[in-house]
Amino acid sequence: MGKKCRRKASLTMNPPLFATESMNTTACSALPYTHDPSVKVGRIQNFVSWSPDMVPDAAKGGCLGLEYFCFDGDSLWESSNEARAELAISELEKLGLATRDQIRGSRVVRQPKAYPVYDDQYRNIVDIIRAELAESYPNLHFVGRNGMHKYNNQDHAMMTAMLTVDNIIADRAIRDVWSVNEDAEYHESADEVPSVASGLRCVPARAALQ
Numbered sequence: 001m002g003k004k005c006r007r008k009a010s011l012t013m014n015p016p017l018f019a020t021e022s023m024n025t026t027a028c029s030a031l032p033y034t035h036d037p038s039v040k041v042g043r044i045q046n047f048v049s050w051s052p053d054m055v056p057d058a059a060k061g062g063c064l065g066l067e068y069f070c071f072d073g074d075s076l077w078e079s080s081n082e083a084r085a086e087l088a089i090s091e092l093e094k095l096g097l098a099t100r101d102q103i104r105g106s107r108v109v110r111q112p113k114a115y116p117v118y119d120d121q122y123r124n125i126v127d128i129i130r131a132e133l134a135e136s137y138p139n140l141h142f143v144g145r146n147g148m149h150k151y152n153n154q155d156h157a158m159m160t161a162m163l164t165v166d167n168i169i170a171d172r173a174i175r176d177v178w179s180v181n182e183d184a185e186y187h188e189s190a191d192e193v194p195s196v197a198s199g200l201r202c203v204p205a206r207a208a209l210q
C-alpha cells in the first residue's frame, strides 16, 4: 500500500465513555440528550424503557446509561472509574433524575473509536484513501460507519452493505454507496444523485489566532 494510505491513521475517532448506574427507580424516558451546560453528560438512556429484558430485574428498578463524549487521552478519558462514577451520580442528582441513595451500583465502560469525527481534515484524507485503494485494490469495498468514516446511523450503515452487494453481483458500480448518509436519502442512480446527497459535510473551520 502506498504512503498516502497510511494517512488514514490521522482520521479522528471520538470515543465516548459510559457510566452505567443501576438504580431503584424506572422514572426516566428512553434517550434524552442533555443540553445543560452545567453538566458534562451528553446523553442519558434508561435501558428499561427500551425493554425490561435489558436490566437484571425490572421490578427492582432501572439502569441508566450516561454517555460522556471525550477524546483519547483527555482528562475525562483518563480519570479513574471511581471519579467517573462519582461525576455521573452527582450529575444525575443535579439534573433531578435520581438521588444518591437510589443508586445501587455503577460500571464504567470506555469505548474507543466509537464516533467518526468530521474535523477540517477528514474529507481530504478520506478522498486520498478512496482514490488510492480504488486504483490499487478495485475489488476492495468500503461499507459501514468506520469502514467509510461516515457518521451513519445503523440503517444507513446497513444500506451501504446492501448496495455494495448489488455492485459486487453486477461487477460494476451501479449503486453509489457514498451518497448514503444520515441526513440525505439514497437516490437510485448515481447519475441522479444531487450534490446535497454526495456525503459532503460542512465542518467547523479553525478560528484564526489574533
Ligand SMILES: Cc1cc2nc3c(=O)[nH]c(=O)nc-3n(C[C@H](O)[C@H](O)[C@H](O)COP(=O)(O)OP(=O)(O)OC[C@H]3O[C@@H](n4cnc5c(N)ncnc54)[C@H](O)[C@@H]3O)c2cc1C
Residues within 6 Å of the ligand: 016, 114, 115, 143, 144, 145, 146, 147, 152, 153, 154, 155, 157, 158
Ligand atoms: C453510542 C452509540 C449510540 C448509537 N446510537 C444509535 C441509534 O440510536 N440509532 C442508530 O441508528 N444508530 C446508532 N448508532 C450508530 C450505529 O451503532 C452504527 O451506525 C452501526 O452500528 C454501524 O454498523 P457497522 O456495521 O458499520 O459497524 P459496527 O456495528 O461497529 O460493526 C463492525 C464490526 O466489526 C468488528 N470488527 C472491527 N474490526 C475488526 C477486525 N479487524 N476483524 C474482525 N472484526 C472486526 C467489530 O467488532 C464490530 O462487530 C450509535 C453508535 C454509538 C457508538
